[in-house]
Amino acid sequence: MEFFERFAVPNPNPAIYASMVAIVVVSLAIIFGLTYFKKWGYLWREWLTTVDHKKIGMMYLISAILMLFRGGVDALMLRAQLAVPDNKLLDPQHYNEVFSTHGIIMIIFMAMPFIFAFMNLVVPLQIGARDVAFPRLNAISFWLFAAGAMLFNISFVIGGSPDAGWTSYFPLAGTEFSESVGTNYYMIAIQISGIGSLMTGINMITTILKMRAPGMTLMKMPMFTWASFMACVIIIFAFPVLTIALLMGTTDRLFATNFFTSTNGGMDMLWANFFWVWGHPEVYILILPAFGIYSEVISTFSGRNLYGYKSMVGSMVIISLLSFLVWTHHFFTMGQGALTNSIFSISTMAIAVPTGVKIFNWLLTMWKGKIRFTVPMLYSIGFIPLFTVGGVTGVMLAMSAADYQYHNTMFLVAHFHNTIIPGVVFAMLAGLTYYWPKMFGFMLNERIGKWGFWFLSIGFVLAFFPMYITGLNGQARRMYTYSEATGFGTLNFVAFIGAGLMAISFCIIVFNIIYSFKNSPRNVGEDPWNARTLEWATHNPVPEYNFARTPHVASSEAFWDAKKRGHELFKGEIEEIHMPNNSGVPFIMGVIFFIAGFSFVFALWVPAVVALIGIFACMVLRSFEKDDGRHISVEEIKATESTYGGAHS
Amino acid sequence: MKIDHTQPLEYSTQQNQLNILGFWIFLGAEIMLFATLFTAYFIMENRTGNGPTGPEIFEISPVLFETFILLTSSFTIGLAVHAMRIGHKKAMLAFLGITLALGVAFLSAEINEFIHYYHVGATYQTSGFTAALLTTLGTHGAHVTLGFFWGLCILIQVAKDGINPRTANKSFIFSLYWHFLDVVWIFIFSFIYLKGMM
Numbered sequence: 001m002e003f004f005e006r007f008a009v010p011n012p013n014p015a016i017y018a019s020m021v022a023i024v025v026v027s028l029a030i031i032f033g034l035t036y037f038k039k040w041g042y043l044w045r046e047w048l049t050t051v052d053h054k055k056i057g058m059m060y061l062i063s064a065i066l067m068l069f070r071g072g073v074d075a076l077m078l079r080a081q082l083a084v085p086d087n088k089l090l091d092p093q094h095y096n097e098v099f100s101t102h103g104i105i106m107i108i109f110m111a112m113p114f115i116f117a118f119m120n121l122v123v124p125l126q127i128g129a130r131d132v133a134f135p136r137l138n139a140i141s142f143w144l145f146a147a148g149a150m151l152f153n154i155s156f157v158i159g160g161s162p163d164a165g166w167t168s169y170f171p172l173a174g175t176e177f178s179e180s181v182g183t184n185y186y187m188i189a190i191q192i193s194g195i196g197s198l199m200t201g202i203n204m205i206t207t208i209l210k211m212r213a214p215g216m217t218l219m220k221m222p223m224f225t226w227a228s229f230m231a232c233v234i235i236i237f238a239f240p241v242l243t244i245a246l247l248m249g250t251t252d253r254l255f256a257t258n259f260f261t262s263t264n265g266g267m268d269m270l271w272a273n274f275f276w277v278w279g280h281p282e283v284y285i286l287i288l289p290a291f292g293i294y295s296e297v298i299s300t301f302s303g304r305n306l307y308g309y310k311s312m313v314g315s316m317v318i319i320s321l322l323s324f325l326v327w328t329h330h331f332f333t334m335g336q337g338a339l340t341n342s343i344f345s346i347s348t349m350a351i352a353v354p355t356g357v358k359i360f361n362w363l364l365t366m367w368k369g370k371i372r373f374t375v376p377m378l379y380s381i382g383f384i385p386l387f388t389v390g391g392v393t394g395v396m397l398a399m400s401a402a403d404y405q406y407h408n409t410m411f412l413v414a415h416f417h418n419t420i421i422p423g424v425v426f427a428m429l430a431g432l433t434y435y436w437p438k439m440f441g442f443m444l445n446e447r448i449g450k451w452g453f454w455f456l457s458i459g460f461v462l463a464f465f466p467m468y469i470t471g472l473n474g475q476a477r478r479m480y481t482y483s484e485a486t487g488f489g490t491l492n493f494v495a496f497i498g499a500g501l502m503a504i505s506f507c508i509i510v511f512n513i514i515y516s517f518k519n520s521p522r523n524v525g526e527d528p529w530n531a532r533t534l535e536w537a538t539h540n541p542v543p544e545y546n547f548a549r550t551p552h553v554a555s556s557e558a559f560w561d562a563k564k565r566g567h568e569l570f571k572g573e574i575e576e577i578h579m580p581n582n583s584g585v586p587f588i589m590g591v592i593f594f595i596a597g598f599s600f601v602f603a604l605w606v607p608a609v610v611a612l613i614g615i616f617a618c619m620v621l622r623s624f625e626k627d628d629g630r631h632i633s634v635e636e637i638k639a640t641e642s643t644y645g646g647a648h649s
Numbered sequence: 650m651k652i653d654h655t656q657p658l659e660y661s662t663q664q665n666q667l668n669i670l671g672f673w674i675f676l677g678a679e680i681m682l683f684a685t686l687f688t689a690y691f692i693m694e695n696r697t698g699n700g701p702t703g704p705e706i707f708e709i710s711p712v713l714f715e716t717f718i719l720l721t722s723s724f725t726i727g728l729a730v731h732a733m734r735i736g737h738k739k740a741m742l743a744f745l746g747i748t749l750a751l752g753v754a755f756l757s758a759e760i761n762e763f764i765h766y767y768h769v770g771a772t773y774q775t776s777g778f779t780a781a782l783l784t785t786l787g788t789h790g791a792h793v794t795l796g797f798f799w800g801l802c803i804l805i806q807v808a809k810d811g812i813n814p815r816t817a818n819k820s821f822i823f824s825l826y827w828h829f830l831d832v833v834w835i836f837i838f839s840f841i842y843l844k845g846m847m
């Protein structure tokens with residue numbers, strides 16, 4: 001009996017029991033459905049074992065949308081709890097768990113897979129490549145992410161959720177104050193998906209450096225590819241720091257080491273430093289690809305070249321460097337002295353300069369352009385003023401003396417949501433709509449899409465702008481309730497309504513997907529948006545080999561110049577194409593990693609060791625395997641091409 | 650696979666070139682990993698709580714032995730790659746074997762060292778300092794252990810299939826890894842042991 005008690009939830013309540021039932025029912029329904037419609041084989045062959053970058057991208061995308069809803073439900077619970085003073089909807093412990101999981105899910109398991117989805121879907125096409133450099137490794141990255149996400153998501157029904165915030169500061173996150181296994185989940189789930197992210201970084205950098213189409217010099221790369229490249233460079237430098245911090249946190253919790261304790265020489269600030277040496281650059285890992293998407297969308301729908309290509313690239317390089325030099329602005333108030341605070345104050349503010357350059361470039365791109373107000377363009381236009389507000393309040397926070405007023409108040413919460421929602425979430429929705437025909441061969445409905453946009457934007461403003469005011473008035477972050485006398489009630493109720501509108505907007509977006517799936521015409525052709533870059537030079541949806549013939553590139557907007565200036569993209573005959581084989585090993589490794597992670601969370605050493613041996617066995621197997629892939633013959637390519645209307649045969 | 654005979658074998662296919670570049674980038678991440686460990690160690694160096702300090706537990710002779718062995722193994726893996734370049738399979742296997750044997754010798758010395766620490770009361774749980782020390786050494790040691798098994802797989806493949814673009818590529822990448830571990834050890838030797846004993 002005692003053995004099973006470890007898996008019980010420490011603070012159960014009806015909502016958790018209801019979720020348990022829901023999880024079991026949904027799982028059974030999925031298993032039943034797959035069996036009934038005889039789809040197991042299809043699932044295995046086409047998805048679980050795939051090494052195709054486009055399919056992996058789509059799987060990231062689906063995961064990200066699911067996690068958006070999971071994190072969104074958490075957000076609604078938080079806002080509902082704060083909607084009126086002295087509310088008793090959630091108890092304090094439950095509130096702690098909800099804001100902790102909300103933050104982690106949104107950053108690690110929603111935003112990260114969303115950007116990886118677009119890197120996978122777009123980068124190889126934009127550079128005219130057959131695939132990424134290491135297709136098999138790419139699949140492993142995805143399944144590690146999936147294993148981490150699953151592990152994190154079961155925490156609230158098996159053993160308890162993390163409750164020390166998404167930053168998991170010690171000693172609060174130590175065993176003394178955080179007794180349940182929740183923080184073990186945090187350490188291990190993020191570790192597993194973090195390894196996957198690092199592998200993606202390596203993969204994408206190699207791909208971009210080595211697999212560009214002939215003629216595409218570095219300074220002719222499309223902007224999204226540049227942005228992904230810089231984000232991956234940040235990943236290479238930032239993620240190992242997180243790996244070590246999590247390792248130390250894990251041993252502190254599982255083996256009673258003294259890295260972050262307050263006795264025996266431990267040092268809690270070491271965690272805070274390591275966390276933010278990773279954490280601040282992480283924000284730029286998310287925002288740079290988002291900027292890349294805006295650049296593509298804005299130039300396409302303004303009908304103009306991106307203004308200031310070189311300064312766009314330069315500003316990204318500068319932002320990447322600076323992102324590593326600002327981390328201690330997260331603890332201005334923790335007693336580090338005036339000189340340190342001043343230095344980090346200034347370095348933080350400096351980031352506003354290259355960011356401003358980018359904003360002006362986008363504005364100037366639109367200036368003389370003929371703007372088409374499509375859904376992706378609306379998101380991009382909405383992004384500019386909203387993100388600027390977030391940037392300005394960021395500079396306010398960067399003034400270390402003033403930060404004593406803002407620190408850990410709702411002002412901060414308003415600021416970072418103000419950058420991350422118009423910055424990252426809007427970009428992802430813009431990218432989703434823009435690249436939808438690329439993935440599936442039909443368009444999303446524009447009218448419904450616009451409804452989604454307006455609900456989201458208005459909901460966003462209502463949800464977060466009131467927090468600036470309550471924050472300045474002293475409403476603390478991470479407080480589960482406040483008294484009537486504070487007068488925060490009205491504004492918090494407005495924020496609750498805003499959050500509700502945002503929830504509706506996400507439902508509209510999903511409705512749009514279903515509606516368009518049923519009603520939109522298929523075969524929209526190659527170039528439904530009249531676009532500019534290479535990914536639009538192949539069919540929609542993309543055939544598995546991407547391009548029947550390797551494109552030859554002479555400018556950064558190769559496809560546009562092919563259309564308008566008669567550049568010739570495709571020369572020569574069709575030749576056979578080399579493709580990697582599918583493999584089940586990455587999926588199996590993901591499963592074993594999940595088992596290993598789960599065993600570590602509960603300190604079940606026997607299964608943990610068995611699982612680790614399994615992981616090494618997979619690696620040895622891979623080492624001895626001889627798999628040179630296969631070739632798609634010229635006839636097959638020609639046959640496929642003719643089903644698309646034979647444009648390139 | 651198109652094989653380009655103007656290149657050394659390990660670079661002779663496109664995938665081979667990708668593998669090598671990818672591995673260099675991976676080593677970049679590894680540098681960050683160890684840099685973080687060293688940072689933690691330097692911060693924790695004097696945070697010994699009630700436990701022993703570095704000078705009290707470090708012993709020069711086993712460390713010199715470990716250093717000597719690891720440096721030698723870096724030399725022998727270089728010889729293995731050289732033998733591979735001139736197509737001398739037997740010599741290559743021999744040097745690879747010696748390298749791995751030296752790796753085992755290093756590991757057993759290190760395990761002995763850990764047992765010694767345990768006996769003088771410097772366990773993983775003793776203090777911030779011992780935790781940082783053993784994590785840094787342990788991470789390096791775990792890398793060597795992994796390297797041993799990896800090298801073993803490659804050795805078997807070279808023995809079975811001879812020197813071809815695939816095995817040459819793997820061996821070359823393995824040699825990069827092994828040299829890297831050596832470089833890390835030199836940092837450990839200088840900045841943990843020598844500095845700690847002075």
Ligand code: HEM
Binds near residue numbers: 078103106107417
């Ligand atoms: C969809 C609308 C959203 C709403 C209504 C919302 C609301 C909230 C609220 C009320 C809090 C906690 C305040 C407290 O500490 O008591 C919070 C925290 C947080 N949110 Fe959101 N959020 C939303 C979306 C997002 C997104 C998209 C992200 C990131 C991509 C995000 C990242 C975070 C983070 C990192 C925290 C801090 C958690 C912590 O304190 O440990 N949120 N959010």
Ligand SMILES: [Cu+2]
Binds near residue numbers: 279326329
């Ligand atoms: Cu920051």
